[in-house]
Amino acid sequence: MKNLLDRGKKLADQAEIHVVDCKEIPVTYDQNTFKSINKKNTRDISLRLIKDSCLGFASTTHLNDTEVVDRALEQAPFGEDVAFDFPAEHPAEDTVIFDQRLSRITEEDLIEHIYDTIDAVAAYDASIPLRIQFISREITVQIANTNGLHQEYKKTALSASIYTLSPQGFIESICYYAAGRLFRIPDGAIKNLIQRHQQAQTRLPVPTKKMPVIFTPRAFGALIYRLLEAIKGTNLNTGVSPLEDQLGETIFDTNLNLKEEPHKPYGLFSCPVDDEGIPTQGKEIITAGILKSFLYDLKTGTEAGKESTGNGFKRSLIGEGFREPPTPHATNLFIPPGTRSLNQLINQMEEGLLVDTVMGAHTGNIFAGEFSLNVGCGYYIKNGNIQGKAVDTMVSGNIYEVLQEIPDYSSELGLLFMFEPMGYGPDVLVSSVSVTGKMNE
């Protein structure tokens, strides 16, 4: 690492190096057989240089590939003009994200976890076909620059996905669990998976009209994603965000609160510093419906005349984002739960929809807050009870309209999702969403 930094310092004004080592063991089981164990042990290195106020970026996989410095330097003369310096070191908050026991987990252990899960499901119904994947991951991150910064942390993560399959062989219901430390899937989660599977055996068309919709956190992430895109420095500075002049304004129901908690112990996106080495900060994004924060990295913060908010991450929607410079991203999100259980919310609903998974979350006019989502796993509710799986159903609208009325949240917390988990939240009851179905009324 030092060799690259030294070379960078010699040839440019400032240099920064970011090294991510990733060890991963995914074990996959599919209907009575173990499909694969796909171990991974990879390294990614990225380098940023500033020379004459111009930024150069290059990445490699090998610390001895010193040409990475030359590649970054080659483009710096006609690279982007930047007004920031790589940061000096600031003390970061201690963040508990490494589980010793999880870091020692082996593929044999993961196989055992899968057998345990199969047994847990079989206790309810041994006939349901299952697809199960456990993934353990250990990541070591190092960030150093020529202004004296050196940050390093290690984190662990374990995820478990369990899918039940329909008689036709398509995914019927989903249970996903993930944390920064070793866990056992609670029996309640398995029970819920089986219950949804059974409810889905009745398939119903739903009417086309506006109705109340409960989004599970897994589905609600698609709506939150639209807000996050609108508060990122990248989109604010280029004027595509409709929220550029809305800071401090009430933009949602006063019942909506959304926070960022980067120091939550064993949180999936918890970390002491961002990918530029800047300490992460807990922050309120929406408080009582009021927009409280924007998300900036060094570059977009400087452009806007503000400081980085510790949100510079190399992340992309699909796959890994190591190979591009950081852009603003949120860490662990948190939406506080309500007091009544999901079942109580369902029981009080005259007619509505429970939406658990959606498709098309990444498509459409994201910046404008519009969503038009095909319901994957969704359930039609009538007279306080789930009647069956909603088929051929879409929900659509604009988050700045539909999130004006959020009467309630469930008391259970789950993972907010946008392809990958993004934080934690309850089931969210939204008063009125446009539902397109195929029931003739």
Add this chain to the structure above:
Amino acid sequence: MEDILQKSLGCNGYQDIRFEDLITTSIHFMGKHLDNISINRQRGGHARALLGGGWGTFSFSRDQDTPKALENALQATRLIPGTLELAPAPVIQDTIHVQTDSDPRPINVKEKKRLLEHYNNLALSHKDIHTTRAVYKEIFRKKHFCNNEGTEIYQEQLLVSIQMALVARRGNIIQRVGLSLGGSPHFSSLLGQEALLEEKIKEVRDLVQAEPAQAGHYTVILDPECTSVFVHEAFGHLSESDNLSNNRNLQKVMQLGREFGPAILNIVDDPTIPDVPGHFKYDDEGVEGTRNELIREGKLVGRLHSRETAAQLGEKITGNSRATDYTFPPVVRMTTTFIEGGPHTFEEMLAGIDEGLYLKEASGGQTSGEFFTFDTQLGYQIINGKLGPMIRDASLSGNLFTTLQNIQMIGDDMVISKSGGCGKANQLLYEVGMGSPHLKIQDMAIGGK
């Protein structure tokens, strides 16, 4: 490095190794600002072993992991015994170099940036263009493959493209239209596309004045781009056999000979078409990619296979086992998937539609197997057989089986898209392509306002 890998191949069960050296050059503009230029190099390998049960695989990038890569893979496959077999494949020794008469690699970054900036400035010079996003991407892959059956392949792949998004804004209405150039190994395919850009600029300018689509069920005409996304999402993914190799119920649904659509419907997957994103010679398990008919005269006649799925279903290998790079195991994926041109003109399609939609500008889709969805950004109402006012933000969704049956007409104007890309199994692969003619479908569910 390749020697070390080859020497570590043993005779136990099946073993293979890929070693890849990838260089990616990207240039990004956001509005008038250069967002970043990056030149990335990744080197690493992927070892696979199969001793009868499940696969053991090991991805690595550090040199010290190389000699024990296969040992790691073997240790994993030993833990999961079973009866998995691979379909036999010809032993191949071959070397494939990039064929291009306009090689982007020797051209310096400055000139690439200048070209992208030229298009970007052209767009931004129109006062109605609020902002842009413009991306130059050049991906050069050097891939070595060898297995313990004697196959040894060195293969190069090169793909150069420009993708632009043009954004117009009227008050709170923000609209975007996309433009793709290149999608081939030729730098020259990026040049001289100003007229196409002007056309797109006009579209997005009109789009902010358009009304959103009204939700409901319509007879729709999809343009070739939308039809391409439709065939990729609504049918292509289901023809990837890894979904059904372990699934007897789905196998019944996907029985060869089953009628999926009208007799005018023919769907093909073909990696041999040159100069498009989905082109390659050998897949990532050393099998030659072949043209495969998936639907012929409305009936299911074929599907896409890896050696594993071909053995499980007792069908012939097709060469569709592909990985994004060495950090992933290969999965069954499409190459260039398209609906063949049909008998109908656009005018014939319009005739007889009292109230419908003509949809263009697909902006991404997704499928769960049985259901699919995708968004379009731009369209026109069809009123009494004629194109009416422009509409925006229509999204389509439906059940694959009923939607294919609802195809009424197929246009005579097949084109293969310059843009590709698919994110199956969290592996974003740019070298997946698609194409199609215009398509007329009845009773399509449209989500909108």
